[in-house]
Amino acid sequence: MEVYRIIHKTHVYDIDPLVPFAIAVVDLIYDRDLAAAHEDLSGTGLEKSLGTIGKLSENFECITPNLYAPIGPEEFSDYLNEAEVKLSMMKQGTFEGLHDRIMTLADRGEYDVAQRYLDIIYQEGVDKDIVAELKGTFYIEQGEIKRGIEWLKKALDENPSLVSAYSTLGQTYFNQGKYDEAIKCWEKELELVPNHIVTYFMLADAYSLAGKKEKAVEILQKLVDNDPNNLLAKYQLMELYEELKNIEKARELEKQILEAEPTYTNDIEIWARVQFKNGNYIRVKKIVEKAIDQSPGFEYLKILLVIPEIKLGNKESAKKIMREFLDEKVWYYYGKKELFEEFLTPEERKVCELVK
Numbered sequence: 001m002e003v004y005r006i007i008h009k010t011h012v013y014d015i016d017p018l019v020p021f022a023i024a025v026v027d028l029i030y031d032r033d034l035a036a037a038h039e040d041l042s043g044t045g046l047e048k049s050l051g052t053i054g055k056l057s058e059n060f061e062c063i064t065p066n067l068y069a070p071i072g073p074e075e076f077s078d079y080l081n082e083a084e085v086k087l088s089m090m091k092q093g094t095f096e097g098l099h100d101r102i103m104t105l106a107d108r109g110e111y112d113v114a115q116r117y118l119d120i121i122y123q124e125g126v127d128k129d130i131v132a133e134l135k136g137t138f139y140i141e142q143g144e145i146k147r148g149i150e151w152l153k154k155a156l157d158e159n160p161s162l163v164s165a166y167s168t169l170g171q172t173y174f175n176q177g178k179y180d181e182a183i184k185c186w187e188k189e190l191e192l193v194p195n196h197i198v199t200y201f202m203l204a205d206a207y208s209l210a211g212k213k214e215k216a217v218e219i220l221q222k223l224v225d226n227d228p229n230n231l232l233a234k235y236q237l238m239e240l241y242e243e244l245k246n247i248e249k250a251r252e253l254e255k256q257i258l259e260a261e262p263t264y265t266n267d268i269e270i271w272a273r274v275q276f277k278n279g280n281y282i283r284v285k286k287i288v289e290k291a292i293d294q295s296p297g298f299e300y301l302k303i304l305l306v307i308p309e310i311k312l313g314n315k316e317s318a319k320k321i322m323r324e325f326l327d328e329k330v331w332y333y334y335g336k337k338e339l340f341e342e343f344l345t346p347e348e349r350k351v352c353e354l355v356k
Contacts (some may be wrong), residue, residue: 015052021079022049024068029090030099032063036092045083056199073116080120087124095126102134111142129159133168140172148172163192167199174202179210197230204236228334231257231267235274261287265298269339272304276343281308300329303336310348322352 020036025046038050056062068072071079080086087093105114115138122131136151149172155165155316184202187281189196200223207216215271220237223230234253241250259275268291275284285308291298303325310318325333340354 016049018046018079018083019052020045020068021076021083022053022070023063024071024076025090026050026053026063027065027068027085029093029095031094031096033092034063037090040092041085044085044089046085049083072131073113073120076117077120087121087126090126097119100327106138106141111138114138129155129162129165132158133162133165136165137168138167145176154205161192163189163196166192167196170202170206174206177209179206180208183210185242197227200233201236204240208240211238213244215242215293224242229258229260229263231262231264231271235270262291264300265291265295266300268301269304273339276307279310279311284308285312300332303332306340306352307343310344310351315351319352326353 025041026032026034026037034050034054038047040046041050053062057222082104089247098121102114102117104149105117112186115135118138120137122128122135132151132155136148136153136155138148139145139151140148142148149169152169152172153164155162156169166185166189170182170189173179173181173185179310183203183206186199186206189199190203193199200219204216205218207213207219217237217240220233220240223233224237227233236259238250238257239251239254241247257271258278260271262268262271268288271285275281285305287307288301288304292301299336301315302321306322309315309321322333340349340352344352344354
């Protein structure tokens, strides 16, 4: 093995070909914790290189990607073999840097490289459930749905309590129109984590599309019972009762929404819709302006003010607000287009320059 000797201010450093790889291990796997790497890898082929890094670190910033990158999965695996070390030896490793690198590769669409890194980790037996879940998720993102499902199932075989895998698998089945399979996944998810609010809504949708509206009612009622302030759940439950021709129950829920004041920001739009239906324009204006005033981050709610402003005769104000969204946030307007078509007359839409 070739060794490069560096002498700097009486200090002697022997740099062998494994030093850059040892730096990569400390950076990518140990989150720069050299002491932890030393403790885990004492007696291995990396011990000497880690000692050299320790000496270098006394005078230089050396634990940096600049000294080992780029390093591909095959090269990474070859170095592991050459040093005769295994990832499973790295008990104190967080693997955060390697995880971040893999996620960056996937974000750039370099799924093949990301998958090869994951294969190395999986074959070493490290965090097999998490790695299998990532592989499954990446395959689904690549459009390889069948392989993705197989790997998500492997993840759940490794860890039957892996909530995120149930969530992703349920969403995949739902997108395929396999609603009964999606229901099984999301029921299990809620069994493990009963406070996953979004899952209640997804499960209710799956029940409805599977022709099991009574079960959809049941799951949303459970959510409402647990959180009476959840107006979105009440609204969807109201719609379900209307579909089931239970008008009395539907009107009861509508009354509750009408009399409520939104607790959650995500409920404001659906609450406003019910208020608009009943002509409560002043109330909507007051609540929306209050929400925006209390948190500038809710500026997007301003688009809801177009309807009360024009209904209250403030045409210029309505026009000004709409112009702001059409000029700067037209994507947000298109997300609310149906709201204006429902509650504004053709003449009112013309005032707001929504029709010619």
